[in-house]
Amino acid sequence: MxxxxxxxxxxxYTLTNDNKEVIDSSREREPMRYLHGASTIVAGLEEEMEGKQPGDTFQVAVTPENGYGERVEQLVQTVPRSAFEGVDEVAPGMRFRAETQQGPVTVMVTEVGDEEVTVDGNHPLAGENLNFDVEVVSVRKATPEEIEHGHPHNDDGSHPDD
Known part of the structure; x- marks a missing residue:
């Protein structure tokens, strides 16, 4: 199929950057499972998956436009330390959900000062070329429930988060 x-x-998959550094890999764990056409993986990879079948292996380079987008410098902001009231320790690398005029956004702390904190709302891989080495393991028809929910379920029919 x-x-x-x-x-x-x-x-x-194994995902590397342009310097051949491994960013992520599923090779030592369960394969990634997704519902094709539901836009739950980066667009450039989903496009290349079309028509593939179990046993196929391929490499694909996904540009930022078809991956996590270009970096947007306006998404890097300095906010008052008081915006983190109730948080005992704020450190670089921590992620928070921020409420904006456009709705909730996940931001990562990049710098912490005595009075101010710099946060970045860009995806960590924004602006990066994504180089995938892929091996298709299995393909099956989605169930009506999976199509309705927009994501695959576990083999026993339960939700992945259960």
């Missing part, structure tokens, strides 16, 4: 809309595919 080929990967098409409304199929559930499992695949192993």
């Amino acid at each position: 080929q990967i098409t809309d409304k199929t559930v595919a499992e695949f192993h």
Whole structure:
């Protein structure tokens, strides 16, 4: 069976940057599972998955436009330390959910000063080329519930978060 809309595919991947540094890999754990056509993986990878079948291996370079987007410098802001009232310790690398005029945004703390904290609302891989090495493990037709919910379920039919 080929990967098409409304199929559930499992695949192993290794993700590297342009310097060949490994960013993430599924090779030492369960394969990644997704519902094709539901836009739950980066667009450039989902496009390349179309038509593939179990056993296929391939490499794909995904540009920022088809990955996590370009970096937007306006998403880097300095806010008063008081914005973190109730948080005992604020340190670089910590993530918080910030309420903005456009709705909730996840931000990462990049610098902490005595009076101010710098946060970055960009995805950590924004502006990066994403280089995937992929092996398709399995493909099956999605169930009506998976299509309705927009994501694959576990083999026993339960939700992945259960």
